[in-house]
Amino acid sequence: MPQEKLSDAIDLSHHLSHVSQARITSPLKGLQKYFGKPGIISLAGGLPHPDYFPFSSIGGDALASDAFPLELSKESSTLSWFWSIFSGSKGKDTPLHIPKYASRNDDLCLARTLQYSMASGIPQLQKIAKEFTDKVYKPAYANYTTMMHVGNTDGWGKAVLTLCNPGEGVLTAEWTYPSAVSMMLPYGIKAVPVPLDGHGIRSDDLRVILSQWNESARGMPRPHVMYTVPVGQNPTGITTHAARKKEIYDICVEFDIIIVEDDPYYFLQQDPYLSPADRTTQVPPSSDDEEWISQLAPSYLRFDYQGRVVRLDTFSKTVAPGCRLGWFTCNPVFAERLERQSETTSQAPCGFGQTLVASLMLNWRCEGYIRWLKALRVQYQQRRDFFIDRLHAQFHLELSQATVGVWEGCPVYHASFRRGCHEQAGVVTEKCSVDNNTVTVFSFTPPTAGMYIWLKFHFENHPSYNVLDPQSLEMKFWIALAEAGVLFGPGSMFAADKTANERRDDVGHFRISFSNAEYSDMKKAVSIFASVLKSFYEDVSY
Amino acid sequence: MPQEKLSDAIDLSHHLSHVSQARITSPLKGLQKYFGKPGIISLAGGLPHPDYFPFSSIGGDALASDAFPLELSKESSTLSWFWSIFSGSKGKDTPLHIPKYASRNDDLCLARTLQYSMASGIPQLQKIAKEFTDKVYKPAYANYTTMMHVGNTDGWGKAVLTLCNPGEGVLTAEWTYPSAVSMMLPYGIKAVPVPLDGHGIRSDDLRVILSQWNESARGMPRPHVMYTVPVGQNPTGITTHAARKKEIYDICVEFDIIIVEDDPYYFLQQDPYLSPADRTTQVPPSSDDEEWISQLAPSYLRFDYQGRVVRLDTFSKTVAPGCRLGWFTCNPVFAERLERQSETTSQAPCGFGQTLVASLMLNWRCEGYIRWLKALRVQYQQRRDFFIDRLHAQFHLELSQATVGVWEGCPVYHASFRRGCHEQAGVVTEKCSVDNNTVTVFSFTPPTAGMYIWLKFHFENHPSYNVLDPQSLEMKFWIALAEAGVLFGPGSMFAADKTANERRDDVGHFRISFSNAEYSDMKKAVSIFASVLKSFYEDVSY
Incomplete structure (x- = not known):
């Protein structure tokens, strides 16, 4: 059972960077109640009239969520075109259609999704992200925030500016995603490499690094942020499972570290490799979604009773990189600062992308998306x-x-x-x-x-x-x-x-x-x- | 006639901020020649296979570029639904359809546009932006760079980080777009207000501020960057025409200022307001595109013989804000740094948005888009x-x-x-x-x-x-x-x-x-x- 809410005794606000603290809350903050008022006539915002959006509708043909099989197929493995035929025969594409205007407030419509909108994402996607996070990652406290972002690379960049000051170090795996480091360096923030073993970042080495930290020898204060790609790590492919994650989380509690969990490969978890000779019978993925989810390495969120995890989810590997869409899951204090940052930079994610991804997800529903993910995992295996x-x-x-x-x-x-x-x-x-x-x-x-x-x-x-x-x-x-x-x-x-x-x-x-x-x-x-x-x-x- | 290229004698690289200078060029920079090589097999990038993008196609119904009339209509002015009927009767919507795969390299297809792609935008949009800039803004030198961004707010944020160091000031109109200021403040960069008159930022006041700058009294060095919304200024609605722009540009040359021209309202230029009694006959917009363009207030690019203008264009007001799409026009030195910044933050603009906007523009062609803009201007008037x-x-x-x-x-x-x-x-x-x-x-x-x-x-x-x-x-x-x-x-x-x-x-x-x-x-x-x-x-x- 998750905690009802984060304990008030846990205050993580001292982790906020100077830049983040200096971000301005909208001067209209106290007046928000008027903006949503039914019937109010707003002449306040510089919004174009939706009649002038030159799209009467957008849409697409979506694959069925079960377009790919759950079984490995030897015959097809050398014939990439096989899948097209196979997926074609599996079921018809579903047409998606999003009109400019919709009568119901909850329905997707371009008049709203292509308008200026909240940096945190359109309501439909926020709801999907929240439900999915709840169901799959099961965070250890209930009042976490999910909020859309424009992809994990940007999400990480925003996390760095929210948490780190120049001259600080960020704990990373010794081999890591280059853009994550390239993003930090211009701000005078350096990677502090931690050795890896077959289970990911080594907890023993992490403890040694933190407990023996010598600020003057290192030329920087002890890091208070860790960057990690815990599943299918980039570049080593290593996955960190529950026991190691728990060890690392506990060390992070002890040394007051914020964990930024960049997890694009989470749903590409595969069975162990067996040589062709040993690969006889395959156990198909569990048809029970809860059981299937429980077999995946848990997110750091599962252990996060203190709200010190910022998780980055993305649709890049599960839908398409061009979505430039994903979401933060973190404590409300960090989320508020991240949202302010988005408001003066990327603003809302692209409305076309939000609309089409939301439409796909509403069509598939959560069960359908999980079915898709199960098959995707098989494809990569x-x-x-x-x-x-x-x-x-x-x-x-x-x-x-x-x-x-x-x-x-x-x-x-x-x-x-x-x-x-x-x-x-x-x-x-x-x-x-x-x-x-x-x-x-x-x-x-x-x-x-x-x-x-x-x-x-x-x-x-x-x-x-x-x-x-x-x-x-x-x-x-x-x-x-x-x-x-x-x-x-x-x-x-x-x-x-x-x-x-x-x-x-x-x-x-x-x-x-x-x-x-x-x-x-x-x-x-x-x-x-x-x-x-x-x-x-x-x-x-x- | 524009200059063939920027004179090598003009070096603006001293304007680059420390953060911008410290941004890393990809370690593969020298090896790029291999990446585009025909027939090469790349196992280098973490790209999903496009078969796994769950869209077989996307598309939409686009309004005809002449869906709105070029004449003001008194009858319709109080009846917003009139336009829907009118635009409906004007002509059929054009169906747009972008398949996952296309045989020709130049054709839009999701396998490419929804894949990881260049931060500078898909080639089709880059080409559109370049041609449009050439035709409409007519920059004073030929080797300028156009490069897509994710909207002017983000474009401005990237310009700030590219050009300004903490403790600096940025010249702005005394009344200005709040997010532009909110973006700077967390980095310790302050607005330096310049008075406005009916023609925009006052050139006389600008000269006084710069020539009498007292660093110790002001607590900051003389600004080297100006932020301006020169057309339909936000919030005052003021437009700066050619003569004033030339005056300001010359002062910027004299005091070595970079002008960031944030111009979302450029195509909402209107005829002077006449009271209903005086509003008798209307002169319709010129049917000659070149003539129509020449009647618009010129961009600062037109005067920019030194490459000190960074222009921000956006589709937010001409297509829809949810596009989160626009482009930089600036000198190649700044462009290279801005591109590096995008690579480690927003990356490419959303592929769905890029695809649909490019498809619309390819369908309308440049003439059609200009026809659309002519009518849009009338609508706002x-x-x-x-x-x-x-x-x-x-x-x-x-x-x-x-x-x-x-x-x-x-x-x-x-x-x-x-x-x-x-x-x-x-x-x-x-x-x-x-x-x-x-x-x-x-x-x-x-x-x-x-x-x-x-x-x-x-x-x-x-x-x-x-x-x-x-x-x-x-x-x-x-x-x-x-x-x-x-x-x-x-x-x-x-x-x-x-x-x-x-x-x-x-x-x-x-x-x-x-x-x-x-x-x-x-x-x-x-x-x-x-x-x-x-x-x-x-x-x-x-």
Whole structure:
């Protein structure tokens, strides 16, 4: 049972930045009661008349919420066009139609949704966000606020300006979403990297960093904000589950830290990867929504009895990135300041986007959206499996349990090939057995959420290792691969603290996204990758 | 003829703020050539597959660009429903339809427009903005940049962070758009008010302020940025024409000022107001687009041979506020920094909005959009005329030429009523002649652009003038009017420097918007206004 409301004894207002505190509440604040009064004639706002909106209606054809299947399908995995046909046969698209005028106040209509409107979002979407948050994330207190924003990147930017002053540090994973760091740096706010293991941000390291914080040595006060992508972490793909989250939350209570939970990949949680041989029968997702929800890693909100979590949800990965739409869930004090910030910057999210997403959600209803999410998860699992299967086909992969480092506690695959083995252009085949001439070239742990596979390269096995630093080797390989027609994400761009990238054993990664490419292209890409990699490790000219 | 390109001798980069300078260029900057390469397989970005966008298509029914007439119509002016019928009979709506996939690269399709995309906007819209800017604003140099943004309020916020450091001042009109000031204050950037006259920001006062700037007395360095709404100024409705703009631009060259031109009302430029008796024949707008464009007050861009203008255009007043879409026009150096800022905040404008607005514009084409704008201008002129006609009907209005103050050089109406005159509840009629018992209650100049009438109240004629300060009287009247069912914009909220609002002769205004209310409601509102005003000026109990 959640608390009825946040205890008044918990005051988090000391976390508000100077910029945030200085934001002005509308001078009409005390007069709001007049603005909603029935029958009142307002000549106050600079609103165009909706007759002049040049759209009589907008709409679209929406896929059915069950357009995608809940089962993995082997046949289809290499044929991307299969899905179009399949989804076409699954059921008819539903036409959405939103007129300019509607008689009922609750109905979507362009006269309202394309007009100036509240920065916190149109009422229909606010209601959807609130109900969904309630049902899925189950926050630990009842009087939390949900409020629309224009995507998690902007949401994070607003959180930074709300919470942080120049000269402060923000705790982040050692490898993290680059834009989150790029947003802070111009304001003189730096990332404070915390090591990762297979369960996400390490709680033991977090405690050490905070308890041993030396302000003068660090050149900044002890951080009071943490940025985290806890599910399908960008770039490592790691997911933080309940036990670790609870540990981290408790440390944040102890050291008075605000947790900003940027969670775009939440609904891309997948079953553990099994090699093709072991992948026999699949357990379909639970048809009971509550049970399905309970199997997902919980949000930090579930533990948040003190209101110190700012959660960022987005439709970018579940509907489309172009929605530029998502929502904050946080305590009312922070929410009020975030809303003031939106009013003088982005204002309301785009009315076209709000209308169409709200219309889709009202059509699907909450059950339909959950059905959609269940299938989406399967789609990404299928893509992940396909990609890793191709690595299996192209490399000799050995599985072991990691005991140290980023993947501690996780199953890790080590990819190797035999020097001088040329049976098949650049490709290690079964015939090419593993022995002393074998070179381990990269390792990875199959992600259980998100869009990314994070490859750790073993540049220590590269002939030029003693001549070139790993960061140069990383870039050289990136360019060699790009020249051959395949783009990976270079690992160094995800370093929370790029100045610390000289540490040799920490550098040499690539982030591979299996979310977007066609299956046939993924197959081709892995083949090219294998070929370029073999040349790269055998070429002493680098 | 515009200059081919900005002279390299003009370096404006010293205007960039510390925050802006510290913004990071993508670490992949030097590697961009690979990203657009035909046939390359990208596994770099965290892009969802477009098959998973749950829209097969979006669309809408667009009004014809000539849905509204070019002539003022007396008959229709009080019947808002007339227009719906009229526009319905004018021509059929055009169906817009944007599919998920398109075979041609140039065609709009959701697979691209709802995907992650450039912060500067989808190519189709960038092209439209560039062509339109070229045709209509005719910038004085050729290599300017146009780049989409998410509305002028956000555009201004980004300009502030790009140009200003904490502790600086920004030149603004003495009465100005409140959000523009509210955005700056949290960053320690203050408005430096410049007096207005009937032509906008006074160039003589501007020169005095800049030439006599005393840094220690003012507590800040001489401003290097000016914020201006030059057409249908918010809140005063004043428009700055070519001669004054040239004067101001030259002063800005002399004192090295960047001009941020926030111009949402540009296409709501109207003919001068004539009283109903004088309004006989109407000259229809020129059918020649070039001629029509040449009759509009030019943008500051027309004079901008040094690249010191950042122009903000928006679709908010010409399509709908919910578009949250507009564009910057400025020099390439500022544009690059603004783009970096968008990348880590709002990112691209909403894909739904970009798609539908682009689709509308591609359907209308530039000529159609101009036809739409010509009619829109007439619509707002009709609304303005209607509102002022109602003031004529309710008050005794005397016309004179203002020689001092905000309306210097403009025709000004003074509204009066006779104390103790009660022939018709609260309303001055013909029978109520003007004599020594006459009280002048407010003055205004009919705007020639925009959405607002700015009333100056003569609180010196109020019985409580010696007891209450004008700001209190302003608020008391606002509440009395609100209690009676009408909302105006209280003038004090538009003061650039609210701390200076104690000057008695400067305070006591209301901003009335004639843009949104139904005609019948405007009529009713003026009647209520007259009644409340009369009671207010006769009531000594305030």
